[in-house]
Amino acid sequence: MAPEAPAGEPAPRYFTWDEVAQRSGRERERWLVVERRVYDISDFVRRHPGGSRVISHYAGQDATDAFMAFHINQGLVRKYMKSLLIGELAPDQPSFEPNKNKALTLEFRELRAAVEKMGLMKTQPSFFMLYLLHIVLLDVAAWLTLWLFGTSFVPYMLCALLLSAVQTQAGWLQHDFGHLSVCGTSTWNHVLHYFVMGHLKGAPTSWWNHLHFQHHAKPNCFRKDPDLNMHPIFFALGKVLSVELGKQKKKYMPYNHQHKYFFLIGPPALLPLYFQWYIIYFAFRRKKWVDLAWMSTFYVRLYFTYVPLLGLKGVVGLYFIVRFLESNWFVWVSQMSHIPMHIDRDQNKDWLSTQLQATCNVHKSFFNDWFTGHLNFQIEHHLFPTMPRHNYHKVAPLVQSLCAKHGVPYMSKPLFTAFADIVYSLKESGQLWLDAYLHQ
Structure with missing residues (x-):
């Protein structure tokens, strides 16, 4: 069973790796995962300081290590990422994609x-x-x-x-x-x-x-x-x-x-x-x-x-x-x-x-x-x-x-x-x- 949300807070949405992988195309929603959290980058790609394509290349995938590699102030970037957060991987989902x-x-x-x-x-x-x-x-x-x-x-x-x-x-x-x-x-x-x-x-x-x-x-x-x-x-x-x-x-x-x-x-x-x-x-x-x-x-x-x-x-x-x-x-x-x-x-x-x-x-x-x-x-x-x-x-x-x-x-x-x-x-x-x- 999924853990319950604290009182007064909305219940988090949970996703599977398959659901994330389906959001990888240019013409539809684009999601990615960073540290088990799922982010909707569909609109953000146009505002991404590093360019729209580099972040889009990780759509439908786990971008945790790329995120850590490219950002020198990860704490500041995480604050901006909060508005993109839509949920997290379900508790029964592994932390790593099967091919990694x-x-x-x-x-x-x-x-x-x-x-x-x-x-x-x-x-x-x-x-x-x-x-x-x-x-x-x-x-x-x-x-x-x-x-x-x-x-x-x-x-x-x-x-x-x-x-x-x-x-x-x-x-x-x-x-x-x-x-x-x-x-x-x-x-x-x-x-x-x-x-x-x-x-x-x-x-x-x-x-x-x-x-x-x-x-x-x-x-x-x-x-x-x-x-x-x-x-x-x-x-x-x-x-x-x-x-x-x-x-x-x-x-x-x-x-x-x-x-x-x-x-x-x-x-x-x-x-x-x-x-x-x-x-x-x-x-x-x-x-x-x-x-x-x-x-x-x-x-x-x-x-x-x-x-x-x-x-x-x-x-x-x-x-x-x-x-x-x-x-x-x-x-x-x-x-x-x-x-x-x-x-x-x-x-x-x-x-x-x-x-x-x-x-x-x-x-x-x-x-x-x-x-x-x-x-x-x-x-x-x-x-x-x-x-x-x-x-x-x-x-x-x-x-x-x-x-x-x-x-x-x-x-x-x-x-x-x-x-x-x-x-x-x-x-x-x-x-x-x-x-x-x-x-x-």
Whole structure:
């Protein structure tokens, strides 16, 4: 029997997991569960600060661990959630969905609690101040290169290399602010995110939030992770989806050659030929005027610092060379931990299993940490997205131990092996597509 409500309070509504699972579509009610409480998010999705899609991806599911992972002030968020509460799971319902590993989930939550007690979720302000300082110094060095040595080919290209480092490293830094992992409050993280993303890089924070939070919520899940949007238009990704495409006789591209044309339309083209134009369109279409104001300061600064040295045509050429170099750097690093891993539709597994099957690490070294913005610790970053990056190496042994205990694969590679695995995985999935296309 269900427990009785205290006198004067309405009796709570009770639901089953099946009832929650039925409220998962876009055209009907959307519910989710956090700590056994059932919330109706049907109308709230449009007001969700993290974006409508990221919370909708958990409609019909248990979002407890995702909720804990993404919010740095859970007490405050719970106050706003009260208006969405419609009931709780019935007493005879288990705390975990049938397809989730109960023991693994409980131990991961214990690990998270231990990590918080160890202070690994707290930031060291000096680390990020020095990191920002090194970006500024690289930026100044790029300008001084032209001012001191002239605008001939060698100083021009050296300036481009330095600016590509500035842009890439600023990209890693804005990633920290976007994940709320630098400052103790969301407000200051958001303000500094505007500065780094808008002023230093000329891109909208709203665009990054819209895409990246979805990626973290459901990594490598087709239709939920926007990083997979190039499947199947340009690439056939993952063993499962590639075979599925082949069986359906779909051929948008010669996927069996995708490991070759990746070098043409992947790393070199993503930023200068796609993102550069789409981010401006995104900001205008969604009327993100604050983002556009911050973005404008980037282009104003670029104009007044470099046009006197290079002229307008020279600056435009420099800008696209920098974006080309940055694009190569960004794509190889961002995809080395995901494309070679398991890619499929959402299987609604437990948090740790979902993240581990979609991510892998690259070995720690001073260069690897700097070159990747500590995203060589992709596993730890995905498990604890609000953790300051300087603590990833401290939590890594604890994660490895938990994975070993439960038989969950924990993969770490050398840097260039990780790069090569992108190409190998594209070749493998392309061949799987071709075999299915020809023979099934």
